[in-house]
């Protein structure tokens with residue numbers, strides 16, 4: 001199938017290029033194509049004849065979204081709205097990626113697809129508005145919510161913590177719980193949706209749950225990094241955007257459950273070693 005990967009140069013976009021390699025891929029990102037521009041998107045779909053769009057593009061800087069309302073609106077609401085309208089007009093399905101931060105973190109058990117979202121930071125509010133825009137414009141939508149995404153490329157928590165290890169000791173937040181998700185695992189999960197018609201919301205995140213502290217310890221252990229990890233609280237590490245205390249995701253689509261987050265760390269470490277050998 002001919003598939004347009006929107007946001008093809010981001011960390012998920014690059015992982016999708018591998019997981020969807022058996023298809024004919026159309027890769028688009030800034031600056032070649034502005035996905036928030038409806039004329040450019042319409043032209044791209046008509047010129048390429050893509051039969052499905054996977055949207056991995058977004059405004060992903062959670063802290064910057066608090067101050068840059070226009071940027072977050074454009075990346076997280078306009079892009080999915082434009083893509084959903086353009087795909088609906090051509091009777092094409094859209095796979096749109098969203099986030100665990102649509103939830104407020106008050107739960108004690110992992111959020112299911114049927115739970116009501118209630119975001120409490122600007123990033124989460126715009127991502128939820130983007131989900132709603134996609135759902136209302138195109139009935140043929142898959143909304144894939146993921147969490148704590150990392151890979152061996154791009155900017156992400158795992159690479160930040162590996163870079164910080166030279167300090168000899170790091171303090172890491174231990175009172176936020178979520179599902180670290182290795183981008184290639186998510187991309188493989190998304191690939192399973194291709195060609196299907198069970199439209200709706202899907203939670204796809206590394207199975208199980210941990211804290212940022214737990215993730216850091218696992219990363220250092222997997223890569224034999226010699227650095228002390230000390231737990232700290234969210235209050236001790238203030239950020240511009242509030243984070244949900246608990247945003248672990250679970251799924252009712254058990255056949256599409258992603259590998260355990262620990263397996264994500266294992267696979268990340270193997271890929272990282274290969275790339276830095």
Ligand SMILES: NC(=O)c1ccc[n+]([C@@H]2O[C@H](COP(=O)([O-])OP(=O)(O)OC[C@H]3O[C@@H](n4cnc5c(N)ncnc54)[C@H](OP(=O)(O)O)[C@@H]3O)[C@@H](O)[C@H]2O)c1
Pocket residue numbers: 006007008009010011012013028029030031033034035036055056057058059060075079097098099100127146147148149150154155
């Ligand atoms: N990262 C996480 O921890 C996380 C957690 C939960 C959910 N998610 C969701 O997962 C998805 C993928 O995230 P990611 O971490 O792979 O993102 P990413 O690495 O930031 O990649 C996003 C890509 O989209 C591009 N883009 C932004 N605005 C665009 C526009 N107007 N036109 C064309 N391209 C545009 C970006 O280009 P520039 O770099 O040039 O701006 C970038 O290449 C997003 O929907 C995100 O909200 C991420």
